[in-house]
Every structure is written in structure tokens, then in C-alpha cells.
Amino acid sequence: MSRVRSLDVPPALTRWVTGIDVATAAGSPVVDVPDHATTLLLRMDRRELIVMGPRTRAAYHVGTPGRSCLRVRMxxxxxxALLGRPLRDLADRALPLRALPGLxxxxxxxxxxxxxxxxxADRPEPAHRLDEAARLLTVVGVATTAARLHLSERRLHTLFTDGTGLSxxxxxxxxxxxxxLAADTGRWSDIAAxxxxYDxxxxxxxxRHFMGVPPAAFTAGHHPTPSPCTT
Structure with a gap:
């Protein structure tokens, strides 16, 4: 596992990020679960800035002991808005950034x-339409989300692929x-509902599609063989 130290997110950043932490590898297996967020990452040893696109499959790896990364989940x-470019090509990619304006x-x-x-501080207030779309989408599905926001499904698709890198x-x-994954306990049927x-x-x-193993195996610690971390 990694040692993770979470940092407080002040009000000035809550409209931009959901979390900031510093993760230090301990040399034991780590699971990076699928995530629909884009993460700004700084390799502390090299002062290397990387943008991590959304992760669509779990990654099982072993980090170099002592290596630390600063992570900002957007x-x-x-x-x-921060990068000044659409994210449609960033899914499952880690791209080095030579510079980020203002940082x-x-x-x-x-x-x-x-x-x-x-x-x-000087960036314009991000549009909140994608926030509302993301909230609705997890409850009512694509067609109803588009209808409630008065968008075509094609426009909703573009909004998501540009803004999150995912459909x-x-x-x-x-x-x-x-x-x-966040559920602590309970019957699988209840968690599914x-x-x-559907069931x-x-x-x-x-x-199994996203994690590589079924839920019972995962919670029992039966994970795929980890590979060395290359990020």
C-alpha cells in the first residue's frame, strides 16, 4: 500500500478540485481503481508535472519505495479549463506537461x-452545466439527463468527452x-440495487470488466498480479 496524506481543500479551490493528497509508495501492491476524474500529478523526486486522464480499468502495481507524488483530483x-484544451483523447493516458500557465x-x-x-485566482468561473449533467446522469440516465438540460444527446456526448474524456x-x-467500491458492508444484492x-x-x-476480478474475489484480496509502476 501507499502512505497517503490528505491536504485540506480551501473554499477558493472547492469549485475546481475534489481532493489533494501526497502519496508515498511503500513498495507493496497498490490498486488504482477506475476513476472518471482527471488528476494533476507532480512527481516530487523529478519535479515532473503529469496530467492523468480518467482511468477506465483498474491498475495493479508496485511502486518504488519512498517515491512520492502530489495528486490533485479535478x-x-x-x-x-485549467489546461485550455478538450480532454477527449486523455482517457487511460498519462501525459507530461512542460508547463501549466500560472503554476x-x-x-x-x-x-x-x-x-x-x-x-x-484569475481564471473565469467554470461553467456548472457539466456538474449538473454529471449529477443527473448517475441517477436518471443519458436520455433523461439530456432532456432535463435541454440538450440533444449528441451535444451531451460532446460536453462529456470534451470536459471529462469519457462518454x-x-x-x-x-x-x-x-x-x-465505497460500500463497507452489506449483501451484494443490496449493494447492486x-x-x-439491474441486479x-x-x-x-x-x-469484473473494470476490476479484472469479480467483487467477492476482490474483497477477499485475490487480485491480479501487480506490475511495476511506470508513472
Whole structure:
């Protein structure tokens, strides 16, 4: 596992990020679960800035002991605003950033919260339509989300692929999976119903697709063989 130290997110950043932490590898297996968010990552040893697109499959790996990464998990659409480009080609990719306008890498490493506050201070308020679309999508599905926002399904698809790097359907599938992963206890059938699956079989098939193993095996610690971390 990695040692993770979470940092407080001040009000000035809550419209931009959902979390900031520093993860230090301990040399033991780590699971990076699927995530529909884009993450800004700083390799502390190399002062290397990387943008991690949404992850559509679980990754099982072993990190180099002692290596630390600063991670900033962005809200939907915020990475697009921060990078100044659509995210449609970033799914399952890690791209080095030579620079991010307004962000000093050394200051980011020394005081990440203050550096981020300064970086976004002069940025325009991000549009909230994608926030509302993401909230609706996890409850009512693609067609109803588009109708409630007075968008065509094609326009909704573009909104998501540009703002998150994922189609609306895949975004919702990953969100349901993360609901299952966050469940502490309970019967699988109840967890499936709470997460919005048709039934337990549907949940199991989706879980295996994204995680590589069925839910019972995963919770019992029977994971795929980890590979060395290359990020």
C-alpha cells in the first residue's frame, strides 16, 4: 500500500478540485481503481508535472519505495479549463506537461494549496452545466439527463468527452462501480440495487470488466498480479 496524506481543500479551490493528497509508495501492491476524474500529478523526486486522464480499468502495481507524488483530483470540466484544451483523447493516458500557465512547479511542490489558489485566482468561473449533467446522469440516465438540460444527446456526448474524456455512458458506469467500491458492508444484492444496477449479476459482470476480478474475489484480496509502476 501507499502512505497517503490528505491536504485540506480551501473554499477558493472547492469549485475546481475534489481532493489533494501526497502519496508515498511503500513498495507493496497498490490498486488504482477506475476513476472518471482527471488528476494533476507532480512527481516530487523529478519535479515532473503529469496530467492523468480518467482511468477506465483498474491498475495493479508496485511502486518504488519512498517515491512520492502530489495528486490533485479535478472536478468534471475543470481540467479542461485549467489546461485550455478538450480532454477527449486523455482517457487511460498519462501525459507530461512542460508547463501549466500560472503554476510554478517548485512552489507547487513546496506549498501545493497556495500555489493552486494563485493559479486559479484569475481564471473565469467554470461553467456548472457539466456538474449538473454529471449529477443527473448517475441517477436518471443519458436520455433523461439530456432532456432535463435541454440538450440533444449528441451535444451531451460532446460536453462529456470534451470536459471529462469519457462518454456519458462510460462516466456513469464508472460512477456506479465506485459506489460499489465505497460500500463497507452489506449483501451484494443490496449493494447492486443501491448503486443502480439491474441486479447482482449485472453488477458482477460490470465489476469484473473494470476490476479484472469479480467483487467477492476482490474483497477477499485475490487480485491480479501487480506490475511495476511506470508513472
Amino acid at each position: 472536478r468534471p470540466g475543470r481540467a479542461q 510554478d512547479v517548485d512552489r507547487f511542490a513546496a506549498d501545493p494549496v497556495a500555489a493552486l489558489v494563485e493559479t486559479v 456519458p455512458k462510460r462516466f456513469a458506469r464508472i460512477d456506479r462501480l465506485r459506489t460499489v 443501491t448503486a443502480g444496477y 447482482q449479476s449485472h453488477m458482477t459482470a460490470e465489476f
